Amino acid sequence: MSDTSQICPICGGKKTKGKTTLSADLGSGVVVVREVEATICSQCGEEWIDDATARKLEDIVNDARVRQLQVEVAAMK
Numbered sequence: 505m506s507d508t509s510q511i512c513p514i515c516g517g518k519k520t521k522g523k524t525t526l527s528a529d530l531g532s533g534v535v536v537v538r539e540v541e542a543t544i545c546s547q548c549g550e551e552w553i554d555d556a557t558a559r560k561l562e563d564i565v566n567d568a569r570v571r572q573l574q575v576e577v578a579a580m581k
């Protein structure tokens with residue numbers, strides 16, 4: 505039984521757990537979120553985040569939009 509969830513669908517490389525930095529453009533500003541837990545392909549660098557992490561990111565982005573900041577840098581804990 506092979507575990508395909510650990511294989512990158514793009515290049516066939518091996519996925520590993522790691523941290524990444526993501527950014528979102530709000531139009532009026534930019535949010536940068538550091539320390540985001542992600543699964544990253546060790547070969548091509550493609551990144552995946554899980555649903556719980558995606559929801560947290562959404563909260564951070566919405567908060568920045570409400571406050572109308574031009575640049576927000578946050579770190580996910």
Ligand SMILES: [Zn+2]
Pocket residue numbers: 512513514515516517545546547548549550
């Ligand atoms: Zn890959």
